[in-house]
Amino acid sequence: xxxxxxxxxxxxxxxxxxxxxxxxxxxxxxxxxxxxxxxxxxxxxxxxxxxxxxxxxxxxxxxxxxxxxxxxxxxxxxx
Amino acid sequence: xxxxxxxxxxxxxxxxxxxxxxxxxxxxxxxxxxxxxxxxxxxxxxxxxxxxxxxxxxxxxxxxxxxxxxxxxxxxxxx
Numbered sequence: 483x484x485x486x487x488x489x490x491x492x493x494x495x496x497x498x499x500x501x502x503x504x505x506x507x508x509x510x511x512x513x514x515x516x517x518x519x520x521x522x523x524x525x526x527x528x529x530x531x532x533x534x535x536x537x538x539x540x541x542x543x544x545x546x547x548x549x550x551x552x553x554x555x556x557x558x559x560x561x
Numbered sequence: 562x563x564x565x566x567x568x569x570x571x572x573x574x575x576x577x578x579x580x581x582x583x584x585x586x587x588x589x590x591x592x593x594x595x596x597x598x599x600x601x602x603x604x605x606x607x608x609x610x611x612x613x614x615x616x617x618x619x620x621x622x623x624x625x626x627x628x629x630x631x632x633x634x635x636x637x638x639x640x
Binding site: 483488491492495533534535536537539540541549550551552553554555556557558 | 562567570571574612613614615616618619620628629630631632633634635636637
């Protein structure tokens with residue numbers, strides 16, 4: 483994965499988190515609170531600026547009430 | 562997620578990577594090579610010692626020829 487792919491991958495993931503969060507009608511503040519993460523960190527995730535770890539991915543899934551397999555639905559191996 | 566949950570979660574992920582790798586009949590060396598990761602890093606992932614980032618998760622999916630949604634099949638939000 484070259485740098486460009488990496489940026490696009492993180493942005494895609496962030497956009498997906500954001501769209502599900504909005505679907506759930508919760509703020510970044512609320513999502514951060516549920517995940518016990520900092521609001522600015524969640525903002526960075528949504529902007530595609532964070533290569534977040536597995537544990538934070540799963541914490542976000544729990545907070546958004548979505549299974550990890552659903553969050554990655556439609557993702558081929560690597561974009 | 563408490564510390565114990567985190568350890569179990571990483572171990573579960575590592576065991577899953579390992580079982581798929583063995584199914585594919587490839588060595589840790591080969592998996593590491595395909596991911597452009599260090600062999601010892603892959604060993605650490607399989608032992609559940611790594612909270613690996615999204616990009617490495619996706620690189621491992623590509624190397625194992627599995628979709629991310631398949632890798633996380635059966636995972637509820639958080640273990």
